[in-house]
Amino acid sequence: xxxxxxxxxxxxxxxxxxxxxxxxxxxxxxxxxxxxxxxxxxxxxxxxxxxxxxxxxxxxxxxxxxxxxxxxxxxxxxxxxxxxxxxxxxxxxxxxxxxxxxxxxxxxxxxxxxxxxxxxxxxxxxxxxxxxxxxxxxxxxxxxxxxxxxxxxxxxxxxxxxxxxxxxxxxxxxxxxxxxxxxxxxxxxxxxxxxxxxxxxxxxxxxxxxxxxxxxxxxxxxxxxxxxxxxxxxxxxxxxxxxxxxxxxxxxxxxxxxxxxxxxxxxxxxxxxxxxxxxxxxxxxxxxxxxxxxxxxxxxxxxxxxxxxxxxxxxxxxxxxxxxxxxxxxxxxxxxxxxxxxxxxxxxxxxxxxxxxxxxxxxxxxxxxxxxxxxxxx
Amino acid sequence: xxxxxxxxxxxxxxxxxxxxxxxxxxxxxxxxxxxxxxxxxxxxxxxxxxxxxxxxxxxxxxxxxxxxxxxxxxxxxxxxxxxxxxxxxxxxxxxxxxxxxxxxxxxxxxxxxxxxxxxxxxxxxxxxxxxxxxxxxxxxxxxxxxxxxxxxxxxxxxxxxxxxxxxxxxxxxxxxxxxxxxxxxxxxxxxxxxxxxxxxxxxxxxxxxxxxxxxxxxxxxxxxxxxxxxxxxxxxxxxxxxxxxxxxxxxxxxxxxxxxxxxxxxxxxxxxxxxxxxxxxxxxxxxxxxxxxxxxxxxxxxxxxxxxxxxxxxxxxxxxxxxxxxxxxxxxxxxxxxxxxxxxxxxxxxxxxxxxxxxxxxxxxxxxxxxxxxxxxxxxxxxxxxxxxxxxxxxxxxxxxxxxxxxxxxxxxxxxxxxxxxxxxxxxxxxxxxxxxxxxxxxxxxxxxxxxxxxxxxxxxxxxxxxxxxxxxxxxxxxxxxxxxxxxxxxxxxxxxxxxxxxxxxxxxxxxxxxxxxxxxxxxxxxxxxxxxxxxxxxxxxxxxxxxxxxxxxxxxxxxxxxxxxxxxxxxxxxxxxxxxxxxxxxxxxxxxxxxxxxxxxxxxxxxxxxx
Numbered sequence: 001x002x003x004x005x006x007x008x009x010x011x012x013x014x015x016x017x018x019x020x021x022x023x024x025x026x027x028x029x030x031x032x033x034x035x036x037x038x039x040x041x042x043x044x045x046x047x048x049x050x051x052x053x054x055x056x057x058x059x060x061x062x063x064x065x066x067x068x069x070x071x072x073x074x075x076x077x078x079x080x081x082x083x084x085x086x087x088x089x090x091x092x093x094x095x096x097x098x099x100x101x102x103x104x105x106x107x108x109x110x111x112x113x114x115x116x117x118x119x120x121x122x123x124x125x126x127x128x129x130x131x132x133x134x135x136x137x138x139x140x141x142x143x144x145x146x147x148x149x150x151x152x153x154x155x156x157x158x159x160x161x162x163x164x165x166x167x168x169x170x171x172x173x174x175x176x177x178x179x180x181x182x183x184x185x186x187x188x189x190x191x192x193x194x195x196x197x198x199x200x201x202x203x204x205x206x207x208x209x210x211x212x213x214x215x216x217x218x219x220x221x222x223x224x225x226x227x228x229x230x231x232x233x234x235x236x237x238x239x240x241x242x243x244x245x246x247x248x249x250x251x252x253x254x255x256x257x258x259x260x261x262x263x264x265x266x267x268x269x270x271x272x273x274x275x276x277x278x279x280x281x282x283x284x285x286x287x288x289x290x291x292x293x294x295x296x297x298x299x300x301x302x303x304x305x306x307x308x309x310x311x312x313x314x315x316x317x318x319x320x321x322x323x324x325x326x327x328x329x330x331x332x333x334x335x336x337x338x339x340x341x342x343x344x345x346x347x348x349x350x351x352x353x354x355x356x357x358x359x360x361x362x363x364x365x366x367x368x369x370x371x372x373x374x375x376x377x378x
Numbered sequence: 379x380x381x382x383x384x385x386x387x388x389x390x391x392x393x394x395x396x397x398x399x400x401x402x403x404x405x406x407x408x409x410x411x412x413x414x415x416x417x418x419x420x421x422x423x424x425x426x427x428x429x430x431x432x433x434x435x436x437x438x439x440x441x442x443x444x445x446x447x448x449x450x451x452x453x454x455x456x457x458x459x460x461x462x463x464x465x466x467x468x469x470x471x472x473x474x475x476x477x478x479x480x481x482x483x484x485x486x487x488x489x490x491x492x493x494x495x496x497x498x499x500x501x502x503x504x505x506x507x508x509x510x511x512x513x514x515x516x517x518x519x520x521x522x523x524x525x526x527x528x529x530x531x532x533x534x535x536x537x538x539x540x541x542x543x544x545x546x547x548x549x550x551x552x553x554x555x556x557x558x559x560x561x562x563x564x565x566x567x568x569x570x571x572x573x574x575x576x577x578x579x580x581x582x583x584x585x586x587x588x589x590x591x592x593x594x595x596x597x598x599x600x601x602x603x604x605x606x607x608x609x610x611x612x613x614x615x616x617x618x619x620x621x622x623x624x625x626x627x628x629x630x631x632x633x634x635x636x637x638x639x640x641x642x643x644x645x646x647x648x649x650x651x652x653x654x655x656x657x658x659x660x661x662x663x664x665x666x667x668x669x670x671x672x673x674x675x676x677x678x679x680x681x682x683x684x685x686x687x688x689x690x691x692x693x694x695x696x697x698x699x700x701x702x703x704x705x706x707x708x709x710x711x712x713x714x715x716x717x718x719x720x721x722x723x724x725x726x727x728x729x730x731x732x733x734x735x736x737x738x739x740x741x742x743x744x745x746x747x748x749x750x751x752x753x754x755x756x757x758x759x760x761x762x763x764x765x766x767x768x769x770x771x772x773x774x775x776x777x778x779x780x781x782x783x784x785x786x787x788x789x790x791x792x793x794x795x796x797x798x799x800x801x802x803x804x805x806x807x808x809x810x811x812x813x814x815x816x817x818x819x820x821x822x823x824x825x826x827x828x829x830x831x832x833x834x835x836x837x838x839x840x841x842x843x844x845x846x847x848x849x850x851x852x853x854x855x856x857x858x859x860x861x862x863x864x865x866x867x868x869x870x871x872x873x874x875x876x877x878x879x880x881x882x883x884x885x886x887x888x889x890x891x892x893x894x895x896x897x898x899x900x901x902x903x904x905x906x907x908x909x910x911x912x913x914x915x916x917x918x919x920x921x922x923x924x925x926x927x928x929x930x931x932x933x934x935x936x937x938x939x940x941x942x943x944x945x946x947x948x949x950x951x952x953x954x955x956x957x958x959x960x961x962x963x964x965x966x967x968x969x970x971x972x973x974x975x976x977x978x979x980x981x982x983x984x985x986x987x988x989x990x
Contacts, residue, residue, distance in 0.1 A: 054570050078573040079582075091571035095589045108577035108585070154575065164574070 001065060002028040002051065002162055002196055008059035009046050009218075020046045021057070022218035028211075031192040033185070037205040038215035039241065044198045045166060047215075051196060052085055052164050053078035065161045081162075084155030088167040090147045092139045092154075099135040101150055102126055105158045125153040128187060145176045152184070156191070163188070163195040169204060181208055202242045206230060214238050236371035239296045246340045248295040249370035252287045260287050260366055262295050266335045267315045269295045271364035287366060294371040299343040301363035304331060304355040314358045322349065333357060395785055398773060402792045405832045409807035410795070416810050417646035426643045427814055437647035451655070454625045457541055457613065458606045462599060464546025465553045468703055472550070473557035475696045480685045482693060487700055488558075494708040495551035496940030498893035498910065499611030501929045504917055505711030506544045507616065508718055508926075510535035516714055519726035536620030545612045547707040553602055560594035579686075600663040604656050608800030610896040615917075625652050626802050626896075633806055633900055642810060649803035657798045712933060718926035739927035748907065753931070755823050756892055756909035760939075763830045764888035768880050770831070771838035772846070776872075778839070779846045790839075797836035804833045805900035821903035829897045834887045841886070845879020846872075878946065885943035893936055909935075 009021040021043040028034040036044035049055040051062055053069065053076065062070040064083070069076040084105070093101055102122045106113050113121075126132050129149035134142070142150060148168060155163060168184070169177045185208045188195050199205055205212050206226040213223040214237070222229060222238045233239035236247055250264035259272045274287065287293055308314045317333040317340070329349040331342040335357060342357060344350075419426035420434035441447050475481050476488055494502075509516050512530040521532055534540060568590060572582035613624040623631070625648060632645035688696060717727050720735030743749050771793070778790045796804070808829040812820040819825050853875065854867055898908040909932055917925040 052570075052574055054573070077579075078570075079576050079578050081574075083574055085571070085574035087567045087571060089565060089567050091565070091567040093568060093571070093586060093590075104572070104577070104585075105575035108572075108575060108581050110576075110578075151571075154571070158576065 001030050001063070002034070002194060003061070003063035004047070004051065005061040005063075006059065007047060007050060007057055007062065009043070009050060009055060009057050019218050021050065024060075024215075024218065024220060026213055026220065026223065028194055028196060030194055032210040033188050033195040033197055033208060035197045035199060035205045035209040035212045036215055037199060037202060037212050037242070039200060042215040043218035044200075044215050046218075048164055048166055048196060048198045051162075052083055053081050082160050083162045083164055084158065084160040085164040086148075086151045086155050086166065086168040088170055090144075090151040090168075090171070092142070092147045092150055094138075094140045096139055097135065098126070098131065098137050098139055098142065098150055101139050102153045102157055105154060109158065121157055122153075125157040126150075128156065129153045129183075145172055145180070148172060148180065152187075156187075156193075161194065163193045165195060165197045167199055169199070170201070177204075184208065206242070214241060232365065233296070234367070236294055236296065236367050236369070239365075239367065244299050244341055244343075245296050246299065247367075247371045248338065250293060250295060252289050252291045252293055255287065255289060259361060260293075262293055262366065264295060265338045266340075269359070269364060270312050270361045271295055271366050272362060274366050287368075292370040294367045294369065295364050296367055297359050297364045299330070299341040300328070302342055302357055302359040303344060303348075304333070304342055304350045305358050306350060306352065306355060308356045308358075311358055313361055313364065314356050316354065317357045318354050319350075319352070324349075395777070395783075398777065398789070399785070399792075401770065402774070402789065405828070405835065406792050406795050409804065409811060409832065410799070412810045413646050413649055413803065413807040416642055417650050419643050421641065421643045425813060426646070426810070431643075437643045440644060441647045441651060447651075450623060450625045450628050451651075453538070453622060454607060454655070456538060457545060457609070457624060458603055460538075460542035461545035461549055461606050461609075462602055464542060465549035465602065466595075466599065468546075468550050469553040469557050472554050472700055472703065473561055475700065477558050477561040478686055479688050479692075479696065481688060481696050483697075487697075490704045490708065491554050491700065492551045492944075493704075493937070493940075494548070494711075495555075496889050496893065496936035497548070497708075497711075497933060498895065498936065499545075499548055499609065500615045500895050500910070500914065501715070501932060502544055502548050502711055503612045503615035504913075504925060504929060505714050506535045506540070507619070508714045508724070508922070509710060510540065512536070514724070514726055516726055534620075536616055536622075538622055540620075541612050541616045541622065544616065545606060545609060547703075548612070549602055549606060550703070550707060552605075553598060556598040556601070557595070560591055560598065563594070564590055597663055600659045603659045604663070604798075607656055607659075608652065608802070610800070610802050614895075625655075626800065629802055629806065630896070630899070633809075642806075642813075645806055646810070649800075649806055652800055652803055653798055656800060660798050715926045715929045715933065718922055719930050721923060721926075724922035724926075739923040743924065743927050743931075748912065749928070752907040752909050752912040755906060756935075759823050759827055759830065759908065760888040760891040763827050763834070763891040764884040766827065767831045767834055767838045767887045768842070768884045771835060771842045771883065772876065772880060774835075774839050775842035775846045779843060780851070793839040794836050796832050796834070799833065800896075801829075801833050801894060802896035802900065805829050805897040808832070808897075809901055821905055823906045823908070826898060826901050826906060826908070829901055830887075830891045830894060833894075833897065834890055837890075838883050838887055841883035842876070842879055845876045845883075848879075849875045882943060882946040885939055885946055889936060889939040889943060892939065893932070 004027070005025050007021050007024040008019070010017045010019045012018075024043070024047055026034070036047060038044050046055060050057045050070070051064070056075070057070055059072070060070070061068065061072075064081060067076065067082070068074050069081055093104070096104070099122060102125055103118055106118045106121060122135075123132065126135065129152050131146065131149050131153060134146070139147065139150065148171070151168070165184070169180055172180060181204055197205075197208065206229070209226055211223065212226055212229050213220045214229060215221065216237055222234050224232075229238060229242055233242065233245075239245045239247065248262075248264040248266055248269065250262040250269065252260055253263045253268070254261040255273065259270050262269045262271065304317070304319075305314070308316075315335045317335040319331055319333050320339070321332040323330045324346060327346060328343050329346045331344070331349075333340050333342060333355070340357065416426040417437050418433055418435065419431045420436045421428065421431045425431065472491055476484050476491070481487065507515070510518060510533050512518060512534040515533070515535070518531060518533055521527065525532075535544065564587070569582055569586055572586045573579065577585065608626060610626045610630070613622070613627045614630060616622075617624060617627055629645050629648045629652065632641045632648065634640065714727075717732065717735075718724050719739050720737065721731060722736055722738060725731060774789050774793050778786050778793075799807075808825060812825055819828075849872065854871055856871075893910065895910045895914060898911045899914065902908055902911045909928065913925055913928045913932060916928060
């Protein structure tokens, strides 16, 4: 189990303090894979390095298993923490062989392991990551993917209580990345090892995690299962950072049994009332008439039709661009001066220059405040 | 039409290549050949190529059969290795304190450690003679007072340990820069991976940091070994007074004997021997570099280097250690020069004497035509040598980096050879040429320019290789694709991008030209007096006051050139190739200065800044 409470870390920069981590709290239950997801500079790596003990926090409390490794009274140095870590650069030691790299944690922990025990543990770890038979190679003779596996084997060889992964897949090419994503997840489940995973890649986060925390400016903006994060984002930052999305700023014109009606540049949108209390207007139990809100829907949840057929949430659009990408076709359309994205299966894609965009009410979500569409570098 | 143009282009290129090859051969190979030939001539009491001389092995017989030679080699090795031990012991601790601990005032400490980088060796030696000669050395005076001693001593700098100390202190700034660069080039996550594997920081230092630093340490050691073995200033200033003769001083004594005629043949044979001794470690150095290539690793997040937290006692100890070093290497020598320059006659400083100082020495200096002339000569030589060397180097580098022809390795080798030729031997070889080729430049400053240019060509080409190498070929091609012709591409793209490396190299070569003593001594004449030789003559005549005043002028010039070079290095770091890393929290300006001024010492084309 990992427990982080009100973690603080700041740096001096150009004479002022930058809060890299600002009161972060989360908990990773035993055996789960927990992901810190966010853009660069959001504090995710700093948090991970605080958990590893590579950075000294400025406040808060960190518990690994049943050991308090950091609080205002305690500080356990890195080498005494029961962890294994995989670095973004893999940090494979170039002056050692594959075997020596993997055996290092067992040789330096101060206990005298019998040689046979070390050999067995290293063999097992290398076997786990598919590097059996490479023991005598110099580490630098390995390919990038193999170095990554070796790094994982080294992190696992002493069976640590907690596994820390710092963007481990970002240096791999696309195909290998997808493969390693599944490998790591399978391995983590098999070993039931509590894992903290840091990434800026939403696909990695969604596909590998038990739970995801989306970070921004050193704080958690939303935490939940991958499904919750993707399907029910609670603010425009999460909606935009995780997956592609359309944002329509508008004003609430009516709240009734059917849902909330919002006037936007595109037209009137009907959406279900937010499912979380206090989600809509500040201090209220839901959005009130006149409140500034944002309606959001995913490109793949809406469709382009040739005939409006009197359905609600259907607006005429002009097709600016349709790009065929194989299984799906992505459309850029414009309605009332607002550009929107639509993704449909290629078989049902329209070919006309104009069409109607239909956004079923149940795929629309209402987010608090009028959002500025911002493109975050993924 | 196109074919015709292609032919004309090819012929033009061929012509410029042939010219370049010719220039390099003339500069590099001719002196070497003359030196080699002269060493096989029996001058018969005259010049090696005069009518009375003949081919003979007599010089080599004298060199190798005389037991004295082995004593000279022994002394030379002893000084070099001793100085290197001193320099590395200090530099490793200093680099670790500055790079890897939370020592306070690190940027200031950094600047103070490298402040003495431009000070000429013979000026340090003169200062140390004033500080530590057995009769009236300042420190000896104090020690005698404190311990109530009588007579001379207790310490004497005119001995082998004294020379080792002064030479060692002088080597520290460059060694320190090489080591800090090595510490910085080390990927922090390799060490972090050690601690997260459960290794105590001490174990990490032993099993990871040290082995990974070894190639860089070794190459720095060998590199500095090559530069200290040709060291001339300290052996000639301290050694001769203490009757300790080294290989370089022996060559000097043969060329400019106090009585009798110069023996160029024997001097040449000694010169060839010295080249061989310098060459061996350099060949090894190139090998070390080739091997260290395999330590290249994938880079990830550039983390802030974690720093060891020092206790208050650790900080005090660390600062005291560095303070003592700066005191010995820079402050005391500079202060004693300042003091002596304000005294009519040199004596152990007392408060009275300091207060009653006189500016007489400076007044005499500025009234003296000889001073103005030699200052002018030195500045002219620095300017012309800098421009000529860097321009030639830029052309050579452009061919070496860009050309795919066989010529490139020939040019590369030719431009590297001078690195193995000690400045003194270079001076000797050039002198030999112009003894026979009657050109009007003999006994003018221009012969000094040619010698200095040849000697520092290797440094200049390494510098430009880095500069031009960091300009991606695509940038030039983009210029051509967008309609610029060759000349426009050259002026508008290549020149501005390579300019920082050029300026930086120019300042370095100019600094080396100003502070060089051996070439100016061997090639200078009454009409081509340089600042360095003027100081040397005043010192030889026992005029301490004038020597000190002149030395102060020299130190000011070298400090300015050194400072400019650092500034330019920082500038180059920002502009060329964007190699400067993203500014991370907690970084100070001192880091950037060092980073830019010294390129990583492990890669062959990124030679360190070798201020000998």
